[in-house]
Amino acid sequence: MTVSVLVPSSLTREAEDKREATRKLGYVARAAAVFRVDRLVVFPDSGAEGRWGDGFVETVLRYAATPPYLRKEAWGKRDELEYAGVLPPLRVASRTGSGSDDSGSLRQGIVTEVGSDGRVRVNCGLQHPISLPEPDEGLTEGERVSIRVSSRRPVRAKFVDESPPGFVVEASDLSTELSRDDAGVRIATSRHGEQLSVDRLGDIVADTAPRGTTVAFGAPERGLPEILGVAPPGGDEGGAETERERTDLPADEPDGSRFDLWLNAVPNQGSEVVRTEEAMFAVLACLSLTE
Template sequence: MTVSVLVPSSLTREAEDKREATRKLGYVARAATVFRVDRLVVFPDSGAEGRWGDGFVETVLRYAATPPYLRKEAWGKRDELEYVGVMPPLRTAPQTGSGSDESGSLRQGIVTEVGSEGRVRVNCGLQHPVSLPVPDGMELGEGERVTIRVSSRRPVRAKLVDQSPRGYDVIASDLSTELSRDDAGVRIATSRHGEQLSVSRLGDIVADTGARGMTVAFGSPERGLPEILGFDPSEVPSEGTERVAAAEATDGDELDEPDGSRFDLWLDAVPNQGSEVVRTEEAMFAVLACLSLTE
């Protein structure tokens, strides 16, 4: 089961400066971490980014997803990262295995040197880079990100594994591609113009997303999903729509259909909102908190 969250490249468009834009993205990263999002996708809202275009949103979110012990080596100094110190820490829960063969914790690392005899040196946040044998079938190059399982720190015992550590992946993609994925699950568009979430309705939605996974799309504060998709908010379905098979979608232009039929559900998770605008990061906490409930 996969949980994907889609946010537009314009989500920081209303930020007054780079510091505020960075802080906002920090809370987007926090929401993705708190609710165990697997994929955080930045989709293009071309021409609407304001001052924060040129991949700013994607870069900052990728930085936030990088473990603190690897950030300096992985990113160095970049203009987009000038104010990353204002972002709240993610404190991603460690991922541990079970059983004698899977004990220990998973950590991300960066290959700093490719040596002879099938070994590489990896910086994984321990006191010094560690030399590890490369498993059969795995090819690594300098600077590549890897996952290692650390079973002991003193002395260091670790091995390279073909597994992703806990946390979210940041991906740049478009809405058409994401909504057509085989593992998209329940495809939910968030909008104050959508179906108002109720206690009675929530149970059915959670049961469906729990069984199939979900893809949840958000707009930006000054430009909601209807505007991004190019249709009038009054045309947003107020109730769940019939699921349209991904195989029937042949062209990304179908996303512009007035009824928004590429989504299974248009959802308003903050009924009777007291603020004129619910910011993207606020909407993420509101929506994902509801959809993460269990029976």
């Protein structure tokens, strides 16, 4: 089961300065880490980013998702990361195994040197880079790899074909993401969507648990209906119909850009505006509930 969260490149459009924009993205990254999101995808909302375009959102989120012990090696100094110090720590839990073959911590590493002797040096956050036999498929300097460290004294480690703890950050468009085979239940979040109730939540969780979920969020003062250029589902009243049942969509809109459900997870909100990062916590908390 894959959980993908889609956020627009205009996510920080209302931020007054780079520090505030960075802090906002830190909360988005925290939500992704807390609720075990697998993929955090930035989709283009061209022309609506304000001052924070040119990949700012993607860069900061990628940095936030990078383990602290690799950030200096992976990123160096970049203008987008001027205020990276305000990002809250994610503290993603390490994955460990119980068997002798899979014991130890799973860590992300960066290849720092490919030698002519069939060995490579990898920085994976230990005191010094470690030397490992180069795998058959070969590696290049700067490549990200997964390392299973079974012992630190002496160091025993190996390359593994596993995803490290945490989430990955990618850039893609909405249509592509909603057309993926592993998209699962495709949910659009909107104040115009179906108001979430206790009874309805059980049905939604039962549907998403075995299939996975793709959840899309809008931007400040620019929700998903505005981004997609479609009329809000149900108008101002907040309807319960899915987008597949609506007839107000452009005739040429591709099937891949449609959702299975429009959902309002903060009914009767007490603030005029629910920020994207706040909506993420509200929606993902509901979808992560178990029986």
